[in-house]
Amino acid sequence: MLATGLLGAGLTYWLGTRHAGPSIDDLLPGSILARRRQMGILYGTIGLMALEWGEDVKRPDTQAVLIVIGCALIALVCFRVAHIDATHDHRDDD
Numbered sequence: 320m321l322a323t324g325l326l327g328a329g330l331t332y333w334l335g336t337r338h339a340g341p342s343i344d345d346l347l348p349g350s351i352l353a354r355r356r357q358m359g360i361l362y363g364t365i366g367l368m369a370l371e372w373g374e375d376v377k378r379p380d381t382q383a384v385l386i387v388i389g390c391a392l393i394a395l396v397c398f399r400v401a402h403i404d405a406t407h408d409h410r411d412d413d
Contacts, residue, residue, distance in 0.1 A: 320397060324390020328383035335379025 344351045359367045375381050 320390055320394040324387055324394070327390070328386040331386060332379045332383040335382065339379070 355367060355370065358370045362369075376385070
């Protein structure tokens, strides 16, 4: 699970940075400030925070980190279940 997660994260990062074209923020540098101001006026701090999180999730490095964290959590659950099962089997032998 961990190896698959690391491979998937690396592939996601590599493809995301390799095929990265210019974003709207690169093409129109002042648009991000205007959009953030408008979101702050319309939706307040929570809306602005949601906008920033949405922008962060679109970045390949953030996506790779999220993939690694998700796979690590799944692997931890698998290890925990295996440990509990092994402990339970060991107690049955006594």
